[in-house]
Amino acid sequence: MTLSFTHDVPPQRVVFASGAVARIGEEAERLKLSRALVVATPGSGTRLGKKVVDLLGARAVGLHAQAVVHVPKLVAEAGFAAARETKADGLVAAGGGSAIGLAKAIARETALPILAVPTTYSGSEATSIFGISDGARKVTGRDVNVLPRTIVYDPNLTLGLPATVSAASGMNAIAHCVESFWADGRTPVTLALASEAMRRFADNLPAVVADGSDGDARGECLIAAWLAGSVLSVSNGLQHKLAHVLGGLGLPHAETHAIILPHVMRFNLKAAPDANARLAQALDSDDPADAIANMLKKFPIPERLHEVGFDKAKSDFVAGEIAAASITAPRAVSAADVRGVLAAAY
Numbered sequence: 001m002t003l004s005f006t007h008d009v010p011p012q013r014v015v016f017a018s019g020a021v022a023r024i025g026e027e028a029e030r031l032k033l034s035r036a037l038v039v040a041t042p043g044s045g046t047r048l049g050k051k052v053v054d055l056l057g058a059r060a061v062g063l064h065a066q067a068v069v070h071v072p073k074l075v076a077e078a079g080f081a082a083a084r085e086t087k088a089d090g091l092v093a094a095g096g097g098s099a100i101g102l103a104k105a106i107a108r109e110t111a112l113p114i115l116a117v118p119t120t121y122s123g124s125e126a127t128s129i130f131g132i133s134d135g136a137r138k139v140t141g142r143d144v145n146v147l148p149r150t151i152v153y154d155p156n157l158t159l160g161l162p163a164t165v166s167a168a169s170g171m172n173a174i175a176h177c178v179e180s181f182w183a184d185g186r187t188p189v190t191l192a193l194a195s196e197a198m199r200r201f202a203d204n205l206p207a208v209v210a211d212g213s214d215g216d217a218r219g220e221c222l223i224a225a226w227l228a229g230s231v232l233s234v235s236n237g238l239q240h241k242l243a244h245v246l247g248g249l250g251l252p253h254a255e256t257h258a259i260i261l262p263h264v265m266r267f268n269l270k271a272a273p274d275a276n277a278r279l280a281q282a283l284d285s286d287d288p289a290d291a292i293a294n295m296l297k298k299f300p301i302p303e304r305l306h307e308v309g310f311d312k313a314k315s316d317f318v319a320g321e322i323a324a325a326s327i328t329a330p331r332a333v334s335a336a337d338v339r340g341v342l343a344a345a346y
């Protein structure tokens with residue numbers, strides 16, 4: 001038998017319920033947090049952050065609502081300073097991948113435990129992957145210290161999430177699943193989780209985007225996001241490498257994932273019959289790339305790279321970066337192949 005794999009099971013507690021945020025004090029106590037710093041994004045994230053601070057009561061030492069997408073180095077440094085100044089003994093990240101990303105950057109320096117309260121579908125809460133950006137460079141890595149110890153999912157907190165963010169972060173999570181089907185590191189567990197996540201997203205993400213107040217569909221998408229995040233650690237092929245390089249050029253993270261996904265699927269699925277079969281079943285379509293493209297068409301987010309400011313003149317640079325990554329699963333990717341995918345997505 002040629003099958004061979006290694007599967008790590010991350011130590012993480014997951015609490016899911018409508019209204020679960022009311023139990024955040026108990027969960028903080030379980031983690032022995034008595035001075036939690038709440039980390040959130042500005043704007044609507046501040047309201048959520050304040051609510052979490054109130055619920056934590058005496059267990060909270062403050063709100064740091066300064067998270068920004070891709071965790072710029074200066075933002076990370078301000079986060080460490082806030083944790084130091086408040087003598088925090090833990091972090092509560094309330095919001096999407098940006099809030100969780102900043103908490104991870106702080107935890108990487110301080111080893112403070114993270115309790116995550118996710119409100120988007122990008123799945124960062126279920127991974128030990130962190131990222132910090134410095135100008136056009138984004139450095140990512142893995143560190144078990146940044147894996148949130150506890151996740152509290154409360155669908156009620158997501159009812160006000162704009163359709164654009166629901167759609168983009170959901171497509172980002174779908175990209176984790178799709179790529180995990182053909183990734184070298186896939187295991188029986190990641191395949192099962194990704195299939196289940198795809199099925200739940202296919203059945204519920206369009207409903208959530210059409211009607212953000214559908215609490216049941218919101219809950220299903222949060223569960224799908226958790227499962228999708230759980231398989232992200234194996235999803236490091238063309239889709240994620242390309243999104244990473246394009247992100248370095250300033251393109252928006254989740255939207256870029258959404259735009260390139262059908263094109264990467266068309267390129268890769270020809271060489272990945274098992275992935276194709278699993279996706280066909282989950283999406284109930286014999287053309288999974290088309291099914292994803294059709295889903296994207298109905299969403300209020302960009303469908304083309306030119307809409308998110310991609311400069312065509314950068315195609316050779318991007319192609320060179322990807323070719324240098326020597327991707328082989330499920331097929332080798334040349335610079336010319338990357339130029340083809342970029343042109344199709346443009």
Ligand SMILES: NC(=O)c1ccc[n+]([C@@H]2O[C@H](COP(=O)([O-])OP(=O)(O)OC[C@H]3O[C@@H](n4cnc5c(N)ncnc54)[C@H](O)[C@@H]3O)[C@@H](O)[C@H]2O)c1
Nearest residue numbers: 041044069070096097098119120122124127129160161169
């Ligand atoms: N490390 C990982 O494993 C991982 C995985 C996926 C994404 N990411 C990172 O996550 C970031 C993107 O995160 P995202 O796509 O989840 O979006 P986000 O956290 O950037 O949030 C998008 C917007 O939605 C708003 N928002 C969030 N929750 C809301 C709510 N309940 N109601 C109203 N508005 C709300 C935020 O304030 C923000 O303006 C990127 O930096 C990406 O690199 C990391």
